[in-house]
Amino acid sequence: MALSNPTRLISAPWVLPMAGPALADAAVVVDGADTIVAVGPRAEIKSAFPALPEERAQGALLPGxxxxxxxxxxxxxxxxxxxxxxxxxxxxxxxxxxxxxxxxxxxxxxxxxxxxxxxxxxxxxxxxxxxxxxxxxxxxxxxxxxxxxxxxxxxxxxxxxxxxxxxxxxxxxxxxxxxxxxxxxxxxxxxxxxxxxxxxxxxxxxxxxxxxxxxxxxxxxxxxxxxxxxxxxxxxxxxxxxxxxxxxxxxxxxxxxxxxxxxxxxxxxxxxxxxxxxxxxxxxxxxxxxxxxxxxxxxxxxxxxxxxxxxxxxxxxxxxxxxxxxxxxxxxxxxxxxxxxxxxxxxxxxxxxxxxxxxxxxxxxxxGLAALGALVPGKRPGIMDVTPIDTQAPCASLVAAATPSVRWVARP
Ligand SMILES: [Zn+2]
The missing domain is CATH 3.20.20.140 (Metal-dependent hydrolases)
Incomplete structure (x- = not known):
């Protein structure tokens, strides 16, 4: 799949791609249209995209x-x-x-x-x-x-x-x-x-x-x-x-x-x-x-x-x-x-x-919304930074939160 130029690198204590396991200390890269370019461990992503400044999220990054x-x-x-x-x-x-x-x-x-x-x-x-x-x-x-x-x-x-x-x-x-x-x-x-x-x-x-x-x-x-x-x-x-x-x-x-x-x-x-x-x-x-x-x-x-x-x-x-x-x-x-x-x-x-x-x-x-729902390269699902999270049990703490704080990093 041809992806356009990466423009932003956002890292967080946790990234929950939803199409695979939750990733601790991870990062997401998107292009100018907010399409996902890469998702992975923070150190790997930073070395793969050295020209991009790092934006820091406070909680867990999730798809919309x-x-x-x-x-x-x-x-x-x-x-x-x-x-x-x-x-x-x-x-x-x-x-x-x-x-x-x-x-x-x-x-x-x-x-x-x-x-x-x-x-x-x-x-x-x-x-x-x-x-x-x-x-x-x-x-x-x-x-x-x-x-x-x-x-x-x-x-x-x-x-x-x-x-x-x-x-x-x-x-x-x-x-x-x-x-x-x-x-x-x-x-x-x-x-x-x-x-x-x-x-x-x-x-x-x-x-x-x-x-x-x-x-x-x-x-x-x-x-x-x-x-x-x-x-x-x-x-x-x-x-x-x-x-x-x-x-x-x-x-x-x-x-x-x-x-x-x-x-x-x-x-x-x-x-x-x-x-x-x-x-x-x-x-x-x-x-x-x-x-x-x-x-x-x-x-x-x-x-x-x-x-x-x-x-x-x-x-x-x-x-x-x-x-x-x-x-x-x-x-x-x-x-x-x-x-x-x-x-x-x-x-x-x-x-x-x-x-x-x-x-x-x-x-x-x-x-039937193929571009949404997961932080996967090629999709454009919207990305949110959700806080607070228990860094020992991010999924359980998010699911129990009822009214967590949501900040949109990118809209779909
Ligand atoms: Zn109904």
Missing amino acids: LVNAHTHVELSVLAGRLRGGEGLVSWATQVGRETAAFSAEQRFDAARRAALAAVAAGTAAVGDVGNTLLAIPALAEAGLVGVFFHELLGSREAVTGDALAGAEREYREFVESSPWPARLARVPAPHALYSAGPDLLRRIFAAAAGTGHPTSIHIAEGEDEIQLLRDGSGRWAEILALLQVPAGSRTPGLGPLAYLESLGAFAGERPPLLVHMVCASAEDIALAHKHRAPVVLCPRSNLHIGGRLPDLRAFLSAGLALALGSDSLGSSPDLSLWGEMAALASHFPDIAPEIWLRAATVGGAAAL
Whole structure:
């Protein structure tokens, strides 16, 4: 790979490349576009690049974090939604509460949330939007990644063709926006219960041509499992109120088996499986078979339903993991440090490197962002200096920190 001229050498007590072991007393060299040129022991790097002055970082150098699941458009709901009663109760509050705010208030909240996410070390997002409200906020904050344009069955009912309607809406929006679209747009379903099988199939087929994966909330609560299996549970009651034909969301299958039957795994990139709180052994086996990454949103899961997925089962099955914050409607902030701290405190026996990898290289791989997630020559992941660290146990101290101090050395 041809690399351009090295321009900066940054050394630190620790460098965590995330694509290999942590390096004590190490350094990173970048070129003028902040593309990584070299990573290695400080003495070796200094002798290989003698003309470069040494910049000194105080803590650990890491690639920027990749928040693989958030909803920046819902930021105005911060602290407003009651949790602890399960997803159906939580979700029914979303529409009612959002309607109390003007578009301007919702955009201001989205903008503040996006800037706070960057300040906490976020380089890229997988952002889900039912509207396009968050796109300028994300662009203004300098966030890259994937925008999952969420298509509900109700959009299909209004427009006759949810995919074509959403595509038109997006094109008009981008043409009239002063912001360059820095995120790839991919059509996405919300969940298996919020669209019928025909629309779900068409969304998966359309997403397969984008070069990025799509994303779906799946196995998030027991009501979803019951609806899919036999048409019972609280989602069935909600769908009846919405006059959705009974049976149209009940394939008699588990969530991953249904997803497979819809052609979700036919494309080059498997969809992101968000939550998987109620995943069965069959679901885990199918996720593994199709190499589909699971996006964990632990603080949101704890707020809404008071339980976490079976992470030990995911790890022993070898599932690929990424982390997300979900929205401010179910999480106190959009920082992955808080998610890592929650996981570390619930699973103290699991190596902290696993959560750091999920928050960086795991998220980048899940979203198909080849240049991000690791300090590796040729990538341009953004570099941050994170403090404080325990120099004897840098990964454990970072993962437990919850709100460490982040200084950007280079933005992606
Ligand atoms: Zn979500």
